[in-house]
Amino acid sequence: MSSTVALPSRMEGSQPKRASRGGRAWARFRRRGLAMFGLFAIAFLALAVLIGPALIPFDQLHIDIRNRFQPPPLAGHLFGTDQLGRDLLVRLLMAGRISLTIGFMAMAVSTIIGALVGVTAGYFGGLVGSVLMRIVDAVLCFPSIFLLLALAAFIRPNIITITLIIAATSWMEVARVVQSQIRALRHRDFILAAEMMGASNAHVMLRELLPNAAGPIIVAATLTIARAILMEAYVSFLGYGIQAPAASWGNMLNNAQQYLGSAPWLAIFPGLTITLAVVSFNFVGDGLRDALDARMDLV
Amino acid sequence: MAHYLLSRLAQSLVLLALVSVIAFAVLHLAPGGPLSQFALVPGMTQEQLAHISHEMGLDRSLPVQYWEWVSRLLVGDWGHSYRDNQPVLAIIVGRLPATFELMLTAIAIAILLGISIGVLGAVRRGSVFDSLATVGAMVALSIPTFWFGLVVIYLFSLKLGWLPAGSRSTVGDESFGDYLHHLIAPAIVLALVEVAIWSRYMRGAMLDVISQDFVRTARAKGLTERAVMLRHAFRNALLPMIELGGLELPTLLGGALVTETVFTWPGMGRLFLDSLGYRDYPVVMGILMVSAVLVLLGSLMADLLSAAADPRIRLH
Numbered sequence: 001m002s003s004t005v006a007l008p009s010r011m012e013g014s015q016p017k018r019a020s021r022g023g024r025a026w027a028r029f030r031r032r033g034l035a036m037f038g039l040f041a042i043a044f045l046a047l048a049v050l051i052g053p054a055l056i057p058f059d060q061l062h063i064d065i066r067n068r069f070q071p072p073p074l075a076g077h078l079f080g081t082d083q084l085g086r087d088l089l090v091r092l093l094m095a096g097r098i099s100l101t102i103g104f105m106a107m108a109v110s111t112i113i114g115a116l117v118g119v120t121a122g123y124f125g126g127l128v129g130s131v132l133m134r135i136v137d138a139v140l141c142f143p144s145i146f147l148l149l150a151l152a153a154f155i156r157p158n159i160i161t162i163t164l165i166i167a168a169t170s171w172m173e174v175a176r177v178v179q180s181q182i183r184a185l186r187h188r189d190f191i192l193a194a195e196m197m198g199a200s201n202a203h204v205m206l207r208e209l210l211p212n213a214a215g216p217i218i219v220a221a222t223l224t225i226a227r228a229i230l231m232e233a234y235v236s237f238l239g240y241g242i243q244a245p246a247a248s249w250g251n252m253l254n255n256a257q258q259y260l261g262s263a264p265w266l267a268i269f270p271g272l273t274i275t276l277a278v279v280s281f282n283f284v285g286d287g288l289r290d291a292l293d294a295r296m297d298l299v
Numbered sequence: 300m301a302h303y304l305l306s307r308l309a310q311s312l313v314l315l316a317l318v319s320v321i322a323f324a325v326l327h328l329a330p331g332g333p334l335s336q337f338a339l340v341p342g343m344t345q346e347q348l349a350h351i352s353h354e355m356g357l358d359r360s361l362p363v364q365y366w367e368w369v370s371r372l373l374v375g376d377w378g379h380s381y382r383d384n385q386p387v388l389a390i391i392v393g394r395l396p397a398t399f400e401l402m403l404t405a406i407a408i409a410i411l412l413g414i415s416i417g418v419l420g421a422v423r424r425g426s427v428f429d430s431l432a433t434v435g436a437m438v439a440l441s442i443p444t445f446w447f448g449l450v451v452i453y454l455f456s457l458k459l460g461w462l463p464a465g466s467r468s469t470v471g472d473e474s475f476g477d478y479l480h481h482l483i484a485p486a487i488v489l490a491l492v493e494v495a496i497w498s499r500y501m502r503g504a505m506l507d508v509i510s511q512d513f514v515r516t517a518r519a520k521g522l523t524e525r526a527v528m529l530r531h532a533f534r535n536a537l538l539p540m541i542e543l544g545g546l547e548l549p550t551l552l553g554g555a556l557v558t559e560t561v562f563t564w565p566g567m568g569r570l571f572l573d574s575l576g577y578r579d580y581p582v583v584m585g586i587l588m589v590s591a592v593l594v595l596l597g598s599l600m601a602d603l604l605s606a607a608a609d610p611r612i613r614l615h
Contacts, residue, residue, distance in 0.1 A: 034434065138317035141591040143553035147573060150325050150583055153575040168535060226441065233443050234557060238572060253446060257561075261457045271446035279441035286437070 027047040028291040035287020038280035045277055049096035056090045059238035072265050076147045080265045082255070092269055099232055100277070102163050102248075106228035109167035111221045114174025119213075121175070122182025130160050133179060136172045145234055152240035162241055166231045174220045181213035215292035222285035224280045249274045303606055311599050315592065319372070322587040323365050326580055343533025372588065382574070387585040390497050391567060395589075397467055398566035401558065402484040402551050406544070409493030414540070416494070417501025421509065421536075422528055432498060439495035444466035444554050448488045448561035455484060465563040485562040489554050493547060500543050504536040513536075548594045 029035055063086060072080035072088070079088040121132035139147075151165040185191060186209075194208050212216075229249075235241035236250025245252060249270050256266035310587050356367060371378070377387035420429040454465035462484045463469070508514060508534050517531045518524075541596050556568030563569070567586060574582040 003382060034437070070508050097550060097591070104533055134313060134317060138314050138321055140549065141318050141594045142587060143322070143549040143556070143590055143594070145553035145556055146587055146590055147325065149556075149572070150587060153578070153583075154326070230441070238441070238557075238560060243605065250443075253443075253449070257449060260453050264453050267446070267449050267453070271443065271450070274446065275442050277437070278443075279438050282437055282441055 025291040032287040034283040035291075038283030041276055041280040044283065045096060045273075045280070047102065048116065049093045051098060052093040053090050054245065056087065056093075059090070071263070079269050082261070082263075082266055088269060090267065091247045091252065092249075092273060095249050095252055095270070095278075096273065098159060098242055098246065099229055099249045099274075101164065102159060102232045103225045103229040103277075103281075105159075105163045106170060106231075107167040107221050107225045109163065110171040110224055110228075111174050111217065113167065113215060114171035114220070115178050115210060115213075117171065118175040118178025119182050119210055122179040122186060123201070123205050123209060125183070129179070132175075136175050139169070140172050142169075144231070148231060148235055149198050149238065149240055152235050157241055157243055159242070160233060162235065166228050166235075170224055170227055170231070173225065174217065177216045177220045178210075178213050181216055182209050185209055185212055193248070219285055219289045219292060222281055222288055226281035226285065229274065229281070230278050249277075300606065304603065307602055311595050314595055318591040318595070319369055319588065320365070322584055322591065323368060325587070326584055327361060327364070337366055360579060368584075377585045380582050381579045382577045382582075385580045390570065390582060390584050391589055394565065394567045394570045397564060398552075398555055398559070398568065400467075400482065400490060401485055401564060401566060401569075402555055404482055405489035405554075406547075406551065408486060408490040409497045412542075413494045413497025414501045414537075416498035417503075418505055418528075418533060418536075420498065420502045421505030424506065429502075432502075436495035436499050439491050442491065444488060444492065444557045445561050447491055448485070448558060451484050451488055454562070465561075467565055485558050485564055488561070489551070490560045492554060493551065496547060496550070497540070497543065501536065501540065505532060508532045508536045510595075520592045534582040538605060541608065542601050545598035548597040549590075552593065553592050 012127060031106045070081040076211065079092065082088055082091070092108055117132055117136065121129040121136075127165070147169050148165060151168065155161045155165070191204060193210055194204050199208070232248060233250035236248045238252060239251075242248035242251050244255070252270040256270065258265070259266055349358075356364060375388060377391075379386055380390055409446075411446065416432050420432045423429055438523045439531060451462075452464045454464040462483050464484075465481075470480075499525050509528075514527060514532055522531075552568075556571060558564065559566045559568040560572055567589070571586045573579075574586070
C-alpha cells in the first residue's frame with residue numbers, strides 16, 4: 001500500500017529513499033514529548049535500581065535504632081529512615097528491583113498467554129474461537145483485584161508466584177487485541193498462499209499471522225507492564241504480596257500507613273516512585289500506539 | 300428489539316455459567332483448598348481432617364461438588380460463613396449499601412467532572428487546557444488508589460482536620476450531614492481514576508462526532524457554534540458513554556475494595572479482605588460471584604439502554 005503513495009516521489013527522483021518502517025515509527029515516537037519523557041524516566045529508574053544501592057553507604061536491612069524516623073534529608077539519609085532506622089532510599093531502590101522485575105516478567109508471561117489464546121481463537125474461529133473468547137469475557141467479569149487477592153491469599157507469595165498470578169489476571173486484553181488483528185488478517189492473500197503451499201497451522205499462526213500483529217501486541221505489552229507494577233503494589237499493600245523483610249513498593253506503603261501522621265515521607269516517596277514508573281510506561285505505550293499505527297505510514 | 304434482548308440475555312447466561320466455573324476453580328484448585336484453614340489448627344489429626352473433609356463433601360469429585368454448589372447458589376442457599384456461621388448471602392447483602400453509596404457518589408462525580416472536562420477538551424482541541432487535561436488524566440490513571448487515599452487522609456484529616464480519616468459515620472451521631480461528611484474523602488479518592496477515564500472517553504467520542512457530516516450540516520445552516528456543539532454534537536457523543544458506564548464497573552468495584560480498606564469503610568470490599576484473612580471460603584466465593592454478577596448486569600443494562608437510545612445498535 002505504501003508503495004503507491006511513494007511512487008510519485010520516486011519518479012521525480014527528488015526525494016531520498018524513504019526510511020524503513022521502524023525508522024519512521026521511531027521518528028514519530030521521538031516527536032512525542034511525553035513518550036520521550038517516559039522513556040528517559042524508565043531508563044533512569046532502571047539505572048537507579050541497578051547501580052544505586054552500590055553507591056549508598058547503607059544496607060537495605062541494616063537496622064539503626066538510634067536513627068529511627070529521621071526525616072529527609074538528615075544524617076546522610078537523603079530520603080530519611082523508617083521505623084527501624086533503615087535507609088529509605090536504598091530500600092526504595094531494592095524494592096524497585098523486585099517491583100520492576102515483577103512488572104516485566106508478568107508482562108512477558110501474560111503477553112505470551114494472551115497472544116497464544118488470541119491467535120488460536122482468531123485463526124480457527126468457529127466454536128474454538130467463540131469458546132476461547134467467551135472465557136476471556138468471563139474472566140473480565142471479575143474485578144481483577146478480587147481475583148488477584150483470591151489467588152494470592154492461598155499461595156506462598158514470592159516473586160515467581162506473584163508474577164504468575166498477576167499474569168493470570170492480565171492476559172485478556174492482549175488476547176482480545178490479537179484475536180481481532182488475526183481475524184482481520186485471516187483471509188488475506190499471503191495467508192491463503194502460505195496455506196496452499198502446505199504450511200502447517202502452527203507455522204501460519206506463529207510465523208505468518210503473529211508477526212503481522214506485532215505493533216498492537218507491543219503497545220498492549222507496554223501498557224501491561226504499567227498495569228502489572230500497579231497490581232503488585234495493590235496486592236503487596238493489602239498484605240498478600242511480597243513479604244517483609246524484602247521490600248517492594250507496595251509493601252513499603254503498607255508499612256508506612258501506620259506512621260502516616262508522624263513520618264509521612266515513608267508514604268510519600270514510594271507512592272511517587274510507583275506513580276512515576278507507571279505513568280512512564282503508560283506514556284511510552286501511548287506514544288508507541290501512535291508510532292506503530294501502520295496507517296500513519298501513508299501520511 | 301425483542302430479538303436483540305433475547306440474544307443478549309442468552310449471552311449473559313452463558314457468561315454467568317463460565318463465571319461460576321472460574322470462581323469455583325480458583326478456590327478449589329488452590330493449594331490446600333477449603334480444608335487448609337482446618338489443617339492450620341494445632342493438634343488436628345489426619346483422621347479428623349478426613350472426617351471434616353467428608354462432612355463438607357470435599358472428598359467427592361470436583362464436578363459433583365461444583366454441581367452441588369451451583370444448584371444451591373441458584374436457590375439462594377449460599378452456605379454459611381466459617382467465621383460466625385451466618386448465611387453468606389445475608390452477610391454480603393448487608394454490606395452492599397455502603398459499597399453502592401460509595402460507588403454511586405464516585406460515578407456521579409466522574410460523570411459530571413469527566414464529561415465536562417472531556418467536552419471542553421474536544422471543543423478546544425490542542426489548547427493548553429486540553430493538553431493539561433490529557434496529561435492529568437494519564438497521571439491520575441497511574442496513581443495507586445490506596446496511595447492517593449493515604450495522601451488525602453494525611454492532608455485533609457491529619458494536617459487540616461477537615462475530614463474524618465475513615466469509617467462511614469461517627470458513633471452516636473448518625474445524621475445525614477455526618478454520613479455526608481464521611482463520604483467526601485473516599486468518594487473523591489474512588490472517583491479520581493473514573494474522572495480520568497470518563498474525560499478521555501468523552502473527548503474521544505466528541506471528536507468522533509464533530510467530524511461527521513451532520514455537524515457540518517448544522518454549521519452550514521448557520522447555527523451558532525454553541526448550538527452545534529451542545530444540541531447536535533454533545534447529545535450524540537453521550538451515546539457511547541452509556542456503554543462506558545457498563546464497562547467501568549469492574550474498575551469501580553476493584554477501586555472500591557482498595558478505597559474501603561484505606562478508609563475502613565464497611566462495604567463489600569473490606570468484607571472480602573477480612574474473609575480472605577480468615578480463609579472464609581463461602582464468603583470469598585460469594586463475593587466473587589456477586590461482583591461478577593454485578594459486572595454482568597451492568598454491561599447488560601448498558602447494552603440494552605444504548606440499544607433503546609440508538610436504533611442502529613438493534614439492527615446488528
